Amino acid sequence: MKTKVTGSTIEISIEGPISEKASLFEASIQAYKEIKLNLSKVTFINSIGVKNWILWTCRIPQDATLYLEECPFVIVNQINIVQGFVPKNSFVTSFMAPFLCEKCSHEQIVKLSKDVHYFYTNDQSPYKIQIPEDMKCAKCGGTMEADFIMDKTFSFLKNS
Ligand SMILES: [Zn+2]
Structure with missing residues (x-):
């Protein structure tokens, strides 16, 4: 430590x-x-x-x-x-999320960050998830898809 x-x-x-x-x-x-x-x-x-x-x-x-x-x-x-x-x-503040390439099945861990990929509820607006749809696979350039259930994984935003 x-x-x-x-x-x-x-x-x-x-x-x-x-x-x-x-x-x-x-x-x-x-x-x-x-x-x-x-x-x-x-x-x-x-x-x-x-x-x-x-x-x-x-x-x-x-x-x-x-x-x-x-x-x-x-x-x-x-x-x-x-x-x-x-x-x-x-x-x-940030967490490591698994993504999967649709084309070659390559697995990639992507760091998702607060105020970039997701936003907590504040005085002005409710919580928001903003994952780019065109995340590219490092191996083949294909499109990466989230290998987790978005709604479940971000339930910490709702509970805060
Ligand atoms: Zn790929």
């Missing part, structure tokens, strides 16, 4: 599985207003990991905001399936 503190913001990067022993759960977070969690190197999460994760997020101060960066697809699924997996004040 790596941490970096700038004023009232703490950035935490974690690696490996989220299970009974993940070092994340020892991170002290009470004093911060913004918690930026980079999950790009997380491999998987098991049921004990989910339990510990929720206990950890419960320690986040009410007035703090949690940002989840570069979430593996498995984590996005947890956010959507497990109620209370993330506190109210939280945003998925």
Whole structure:
């Protein structure tokens, strides 16, 4: 686990599985207003990991905001399936989504980002999903299609 503190913001990067022993759960977070969690190197999460994760997020101060960066697809699924997996004040800044080429079946992981590919509800407008339709396959130049159910995967936007 790596941490970096700038004023009232703490950035935490974690690696490996989220299970009974993940070092994340020892991170002290009470004093911060913004918690930026980079999950790009997380491999998987098991049921004990989910339990510990929720206990950890419960320690986040009410007035703090949690940002989840570069979430593996498995984590996005947890956010959507497990109620209370993330506190109210939280945003998925970006996540890794599987795409599939229609022509050659090449699989490609594409990073989808907040305010580029999807938008949370705000005062002016409801949430929005904006995935480009002409995403090109790196192998053959064919068109890439989402290998996931758009509506299900983005249910975190509705629940926020
Ligand atoms: Zn292709």
